[in-house]
Every structure is written in C-alpha cells, then in structure tokens.
Amino acid sequence: GHRRKNWKVRKFVLRDDPAYLHYYDPAGGEEPLGAIHLRGCVVTVVEDMPDCKE
Secondary structure: OOOOOOOOOOEEEEEEOOEEEEEEOOOOOOOOOEEEEOOOOOOOOOOOOOOOOO
C-alpha cells in the first residue's frame, strides 16, 4: 500500500442552524478555512459519550 504524506490535521465544528460543517487549522486563527453546507441534512445534538476518543 501507499502512504499519504500530505494529510493535514484539521479541527471540525458542526453547526445546526443553518447546517454547516466548518473546518479550521488548529494552529491557525479563528476564521474557518472552509465550510460544507449540509443542505437537506438533519443535525441532532447528542449527549457526550465518555468511551469515545477525542
């Protein structure tokens, strides 16, 4: 197999109204690098799951 050498770490923030997935450079500023509009998708809040990795 091949290895990807150009993957970058990103921070993602999911917003519900309007439904967008914003992504940020974790070492960068407060402005998002981009966003994905989740038109037609339902975004639901769930309780914290302690067994999940951060």
